[in-house]
Amino acid sequence: MEHIANIGFESYIVKDRVMAVLPVESSAVKRLKQLAAESGMIINLTFGKRTKSVIVADSGHIVFSHLSPQRLIIKLFSGK
16 A cells, blocks of 8 residues: 555555646646646546646546645655
8 A cells, every 4th residue: 555645535546657746727737637638638536626736647647636736745755
């Protein structure tokens, strides 16, 4: 279980597959979201809550999360 992180609502991600954790406010992330939507590579794990961060996986998938980027980085890389 060391390689898996809970990213909210009992949703998990493999830590080694995470390339980046980004805030959603930038225009670059908005373009990234649009390209991922066109190619069917979006995984929405917000469960109806406002998207606060975007996780980029090494497979090219874009994962939406309701957690802030700071909280995700702690969950993914703090060793807890």
